[in-house]
Amino acid sequence: MASRYNTRLIRKRRTYTTKEIAALFGMHIRSVLQWVAKQGLSPIEGSSSPYLFYGEALYDFLTKKKQKHKCSLLEDEFYCLKCKCRRKGLPTEFSITKTETKIGSKGKFKAIKMSKCEVCGIKLYRFATYQKEVPDRIN
């Protein structure tokens, strides 16, 4: 299962053993060894048993790993959890539900956009903001 790792726990100027990394993120030592064997986490040259890692190298590795899954969406796009990428919603299924919940400091309200994935057809949701229309004053 893909996990999120809090990179703020890493001290860049420290060295870590595999056991310490496993304890830091609450995972098994084997997972750290998989990073070394298959995903390109590089230990300090010459260290073999136990592996030693620079904190900065670990930080860079996990930051890169995080960036790989990030994608920025345009105004009319959704993130599809089944396709695991950005998709346009079907225009016929599109709807916006406006709520009375305020978010942020600019007085905008929360809205929920809904649609269906154009490829796999599952429901897609996305949060948005809207500015409440102020009714015209009658003089």
Ligand SMILES: [Zn+2]
């Ligand atoms: Zn999809």
